Amino acid sequence: MKRHLARLIVFVLFFSLFPAATVPQSAMAADPQTLKIRPEADKFVDDLAGHPKGESGPLVTQDHVMFIGYEKAFGIMTGAIRFNLDPIKEHVIQNPDAKIKSVMLSLNVRGLEPKGSPPFLDLFGSDHDDWTEDESRALPVKGSQISPRYPVVSEGRQRIDVTSYVTPKLEANGKKATFVLEGNTVSDDGTRTFFFFNDSFEENPQYDNLPGSNLQLTTYRHPIIQSHSPRK
Numbered sequence: 001m002k003r004h005l006a007r008l009i010v011f012v013l014f015f016s017l018f019p020a021a022t023v024p025q026s027a028m029a030a031d032p033q034t035l036k037i038r039p040e041a042d043k044f045v046d047d048l049a050g051h052p053k054g055e056s057g058p059l060v061t062q063d064h065v066m067f068i069g070y071e072k073a074f075g076i077m078t079g080a081i082r083f084n085l086d087p088i089k090e091h092v093i094q095n096p097d098a099k100i101k102s103v104m105l106s107l108n109v110r111g112l113e114p115k116g117s118p119p120f121l122d123l124f125g126s127d128h129d130d131w132t133e134d135e136s137r138a139l140p141v142k143g144s145q146i147s148p149r150y151p152v153v154s155e156g157r158q159r160i161d162v163t164s165y166v167t168p169k170l171e172a173n174g175k176k177a178t179f180v181l182e183g184n185t186v187s188d189d190g191t192r193t194f195f196f197f198n199d200s201f202e203e204n205p206q207y208d209n210l211p212g213s214n215l216q217l218t219t220y221r222h223p224i225i226q227s228h229s230p231r232k
Contacts, residue, residue, distance in 0.1 A: 032101060035091050035217040039200040041082040041133040042066065042213065044181075047075030052133045054199030057110055065110055069119050069183035069194025077194060079181040080139045081105075082129060083215045085166070085174060091217065092170070098219035103166040104159040105179060106214050112152055112195035116188020119195040121158075121181060123147040125165045129176035142180040152183075152195040159216070166215070177215070 043052040044066040054064035067077040092098065105123070112119050124142035131140040147160045166177050187193040198212035 032218050032220045033091075033095070033098065035087065035219075036106075037083055037087050037215045037217070039081045039213055039215075040084045041131075042080065042200050043133050043139075044068065044077055044079035045137045045139060046071070046077045050135045050137050052135060057196055064199040065196040066181075066199050067194050067196045068121060068181050069113075069192070070185055070187050071192040071194055072187070072190060076185050077183070078139060080126070080131060080178060081181070081200075081213060082131070082176055082178045085170060085177055088166075088170060088215075088217050091219070095219065100163070100167055100170075101218045101220045102161060102216075103163045104216045104218075105162045106216050107158045107160075107197040108212060109152060109155050109158050109195055109197045111155060113192050115191050115193050117184065117193060119152045119184055119193055121147065121150040121152055121160070121183055121195075123150060123160055123162075124180040124182070125162075126178040126180050129178050131178070140178050140180060142182075146179070158197075162215075 043050055044054070045051065046067070051066070054066050056063055057065045066079050067074075068079055070076055092100075123146045124144065125146055126140040126143050128140035131138065144165075146162055146165050150158070150160055152158060162177075162179070169177055183195065184193040200212040
């Protein structure tokens with residue numbers, strides 16, 4: 001009993017004399033911060049024309065939407081989206097200790113028409129950022145593929161990880177990020193297989209709870225380990 005008591009006294013005295021020498025205190029990392037950027041330009045094209053303001057969907061509430069896939073009456077439908085990266089750079093400058101955790105391309109899918117095979121998205125990057133949001137059928141030349149055959153199986157937010165594409169652009173002081181979107185080029189029954197999502201042109205005030213596409217940046221801060229010298 002005396003031995004146990006003696007050990008306890010020694011233990012208490014040791015930690016009262018050297019509290020910080022053996023137990024460093026850690027300042028926990030702040031919660032992740034999220035920044036959302038709307039496109040500065042987007043359009044889709046079919047076999048007939050370019051659609052810089054999108055087109056009407058099947059429902060009256062589905063105005064200004066972009067179609068990706070195949071429709072017998074209009075052919076193959078593809079699109080492009082461009083983002084200005086300046087807001088991300090400003091965020092990084094204002095938060096120098098923040099590290100990029102992820103960058104996601106977020107599409108608000110309003111509907112899909114699967115006839116046989118489900119709709120999918122082939123997402124590419126592009127180094128051609130000087131394209132025009134107009135009614136021509138011209139789209140920027142696609143570059144490396146970012147996400148092959150991303151399945152679009154339901155309505156709602158679809159988030160595709162584009163961190164590996166956007167981060168090098170930021171490190172190279174790039175000013176823009178362009179994405180080229182492709183989908184199904186045929187339909188199993190020969191009619192249509194496509195999905196559609198909100199164009200950024202305009203959001204009807206009656207339905208402003210259904211915003212368009214965005215680029216979503218998430219950053220975090222490293223934990224800071226604080227250590228104190230032992231008292232003398």
